[in-house]
Amino acid sequence: MMDQRWRPTVNEREFIEHALQSDLRIDGRRPFDFRKLKIAFGREDGSAEVELGETRVMGYVTAQLVQPYKDRPNEGTLAIFTEFSPMADPAFEPGRPGEAAIELGRVIDRGLRESRAVDMESLCVVAGKHVWSVRVDLHILDNGGNLIDAANIAALAALCTFRRPECTVGGDDGQQVTVHDPEVRDPLPLAIHHLPIAVTFAYFGDGNIMVLDPTYKEEAVMGGRMTATINSNGDVCSIQKAGGEGVTSSVIMQCLRIASVKAADITSKIKSNVDEYTTEKAVRKVKRTPVLVAKKNDVPDITMESNDGALESQTSKTPNDAQDTSKDPPAKPNDKRHEDAKSRLSESNLDVESMPNSGIAGESDEAKESVSPKSLKDAVKPKHKRKKKQHGKS
Amino acid sequence: MERAEGRKANQLRKYSCTRNPLGRAHGSARWEQGGTAVVAAVYGPRPGTRKGENPEKASIEVVWKPMTGQSGRQEKEYEMTLKRTLQSICLLTVHPNTTTSVILQVMSDDGSLLPCAINASCAALAFAGIPLKHLAVAIGCGVLENGDVILDTSKAEEKQLKSFAHLVFPNSSKSVDLKESQQKDGQSERGLITSITHGVMSEEDYFNCIERGLAASSRISDFMRTTLQKHTPDYL
Numbered sequence: 001m002m003d004q005r006w007r008p009t010v011n012e013r014e015f016i017e018h019a020l021q022s023d024l025r026i027d028g029r030r031p032f033d034f035r036k037l038k039i040a041f042g043r044e045d046g047s048a049e050v051e052l053g054e055t056r057v058m059g060y061v062t063a064q065l066v067q068p069y070k071d072r073p074n075e076g077t078l079a080i081f082t083e084f085s086p087m088a089d090p091a092f093e094p095g096r097p098g099e100a101a102i103e104l105g106r107v108i109d110r111g112l113r114e115s116r117a118v119d120m121e122s123l124c125v126v127a128g129k130h131v132w133s134v135r136v137d138l139h140i141l142d143n144g145g146n147l148i149d150a151a152n153i154a155a156l157a158a159l160c161t162f163r164r165p166e167c168t169v170g171g172d173d174g175q176q177v178t179v180h181d182p183e184v185r186d187p188l189p190l191a192i193h194h195l196p197i198a199v200t201f202a203y204f205g206d207g208n209i210m211v212l213d214p215t216y217k218e219e220a221v222m223g224g225r226m227t228a229t230i231n232s233n234g235d236v237c238s239i240q241k242a243g244g245e246g247v248t249s250s251v252i253m254q255c256l257r258i259a260s261v262k263a264a265d266i267t268s269k270i271k272s273n274v275d276e277y278t279t280e281k282a283v284r285k286v287k288r289t290p291v292l293v294a295k296k297n298d299v300p301d302i303t304m305e306s307n308d309g310a311l312e313s314q315t316s317k318t319p320n321d322a323q324d325t326s327k328d329p330p331a332k333p334n335d336k337r338h339e340d341a342k343s344r345l346s347e348s349n350l351d352v353e354s355m356p357n358s359g360i361a362g363e364s365d366e367a368k369e370s371v372s373p374k375s376l377k378d379a380v381k382p383k384h385k386r387k388k389k390q391h392g393k394s
Numbered sequence: 395m396e397r398a399e400g401r402k403a404n405q406l407r408k409y410s411c412t413r414n415p416l417g418r419a420h421g422s423a424r425w426e427q428g429g430t431a432v433v434a435a436v437y438g439p440r441p442g443t444r445k446g447e448n449p450e451k452a453s454i455e456v457v458w459k460p461m462t463g464q465s466g467r468q469e470k471e472y473e474m475t476l477k478r479t480l481q482s483i484c485l486l487t488v489h490p491n492t493t494t495s496v497i498l499q500v501m502s503d504d505g506s507l508l509p510c511a512i513n514a515s516c517a518a519l520a521f522a523g524i525p526l527k528h529l530a531v532a533i534g535c536g537v538l539e540n541g542d543v544i545l546d547t548s549k550a551e552e553k554q555l556k557s558f559a560h561l562v563f564p565n566s567s568k569s570v571d572l573k574e575s576q577q578k579d580g581q582s583e584r585g586l587i588t589s590i591t592h593g594v595m596s597e598e599d600y601f602n603c604i605e606r607g608l609a610a611s612s613r614i615s616d617f618m619r620t621t622l623q624k625h626t627p628d629y630l
Contacts, residue, residue: 043429043502047461054417058501062462085459087435087497089418094457094497137462139499141433142416 005091008220016221020209025218027053031211032258037266039157039273045187046162050154053215054144056088059154060137061162065177068124068131076123076131080109082138082151089143089216100147107240108138108152111196111229115237118159119191125167130177132164134190145216148227152198153270160195160274163187196237197266199259200227207245210255212262226252228259232267398548406533406546406610411517411621419497421522425514428548429504434514436522438494447493451486457497458511472498472508479512479562479588485525494524505548506534508560508590513614520622529565529618530587531611534558535603537595543606557593559600561586561607565615 008016016026023031035053042049046061068075082105084092092098097105112118123132136158138151165187167179202214202222214222224244229237236256241247401407407428416422419435426432439452447453456473458465480496496515500507509532516530536547536558544551547558563586586604595603 042431043504047502049501056416058499060461083459085497085499086437086457086495087416087419087422087433087459087499090437090440135462139459141435141499142418144417 006089006216006220008217012217013221016218017204020204020211025211027215029213031209032262034213034262034266035215037153037269039153039270041157041161041273041277046158048154048157048161049141050150050157052144052146052150052153052213054142055146055150056140056142056144057147057150057154058139058141059151059158060139061134061158062137063132063134063162063164065125065130065167065179066133067129068127072120073128074124074131075120077133078109078113078118078120078136079133080105080112080136080138080155082108082140084140084143087142088140092140092143103240103242104148104151105138107148107198107227107229107238108155110238110240111152111198112155112159115194115196115229115231115235117192117194117196117231117237119193122191123164125177126169126175129175134159134162134164143216145219146200146213149198149200149213152196152229153266156195156197157270157274159190159192160270161277163189194231194233194235195267195270196229196231197263198227198229199262200225201255201259203245203247207247207251210247210251212258226255228256230256230260230263232264234260397544398550403542403544404606404610406613407548409513409614409617411513411618413517413621414521419518419522421518421520421524423514423517423521424501425510425517427506427510427513427546429502430507430510431501432507432511432514433499433501434511434518435497435499436494436515436518436524437497438522438524439489439492440495441492443491443493449491452484452489452492452494453486454480454484455493455495456480456515457495459497459499461500461503472511475508475588475590476512476515479530480515480519482587483516483526483528483530483564484519485527488525494519494522503549505550505552506546506560508532509534509546509562512562512588513618517618517621520618527564529615530562531565531615531618532560532562532588533607533610533614534560535607537593537599537603541596541599541602543599543602545606545610552592555593557591557595557599559589559591559595559603559607561604561611562588563608563611563615565618566612 019026020031025031027035029035035055036051038051040049040051041047042058042060047058048060049056049058066077069077082101083097084101086092086094118134123134125131136155138155140147140151163182163186165179165182166185167177170176170178199212200214201210201212202218203210203224203226204222207223211218214225219225222244224241224247226239226241226244226247228239231237397403397405409425409427411426412424414422415424415433416435419437421436422434424431424433443449443453444455454477456476458469458472458476460469476496476498484494496518498511498515500511512530512532516526519526520529533545534547534552536544536551536555538544538555547555552558589604591600
């Protein structure tokens, strides 16, 4: 198969370079502007999806109990796995990671491990025998340029929201480890001391023009790249400059100063997103059962609407090339029912009746609903034995 | 058996389809069914076929990426199932000697993962403009102890059930809205494209699954139709 890498034309290359000499970038940004950053969290703890402009990365954290390394018997381990999925770029081949993937993994690994961002000693359960091994999987979904920064943010966001199961040591010899189910005992967050943020610069011309957060077109044209990993305290956790144009030390110092400002910015964004997610999750846990009662009463009303209503309760979102997220009008009846978007109740009342003798779908829906009050009570008799259900919402 | 959150036996979880979330891919779709979410990206048709593939037809290549860990046998099985399913819905003779790659990334898994992935890939192929004969609509059905069939199984349910099946049907030709067509649909022959079962079930249970699955697939295929039609320009 042919090499699928995108190559810029001579015109594109010249245009990008000339525009930069007037401090103009092809997407309209200024040289030291980051693209728009969006962090979203998945259903599970420890899963985060980051969008940095057009670049999308998903981070997923898992942990398991393993034997520690012989030379560090009371420390847990942290491992970063990056795979450049062929989904992100036609140039990425499936199979063994290429050098870019390995470089990305190493830069993020150095930033986290050597700066001791994640506390390893708190991951020890039984010294020398059982420690938690934390694994971070980074999946590149869309390569819009500057994968290192985006992947780093995804890893940090996922680590911040990850919860590991609680375990107790007991038994006769004090060596028995019981791992508690997350439903029984709340899982614990990782101890994270600080957030090392990677900030990437691209060099053009003779090393005197630099821009922050290059897009993939700029990356194809750049003369060299430097990544500085800095935290909000101003500590430089790692610097990566692998070849490329030579750059004077004054320029590097200027870059580091800019990077530290941007790092503080991004750190606060990550923290606010993580806090928002954790409070929303906590609220959802409390509200879960009482809402079950309130919501179910709505169900008969919804199915009484025309069949259109039932069908349109599926949302079809379109974040299109036009970059506007338009929610379709049919989704509006949903918003009403969705005051508590948190409760993932079956808003979709797709009663699919396939028994031919029970007639047409519409009728059978209504027939089912009349039976439902009985089954509703059964459903509401919750198996959730949480005491929290007493603190219902009003 | 009581289902989580009071779902009835025939009730599907809330599903949604996002069109072209990715910028680089030629076509992409994010399909969510309850807690299960899969992103599918399509690149193609690209010139050349792999060794061993028939150059007189287009070939489909599938890459499945799990959430964590290495790609193992389970992933290879999914890739093979998807490849065969998608091969049967694509018009392979329109672009001979080309390869269309479908890459899937599991974003979260709460049961019915394979059906979700098939729906996502079918939508992604349509958004990429790959010529298709018809759509492939997938649904997961579980069989309870007493022989009842439940639709759209979640992960917890799949663990408990003694058997469940993932079924793929072609999309229905008429909308379910029209009441007359309801009877017509039942009579017209809509063959099963793919069926993967887990566990032991009786023949009768299996046929029940197919019947229920067929009805559910009409709903989902209607949803797909509205999603795709919404974005066709007026002049088409």
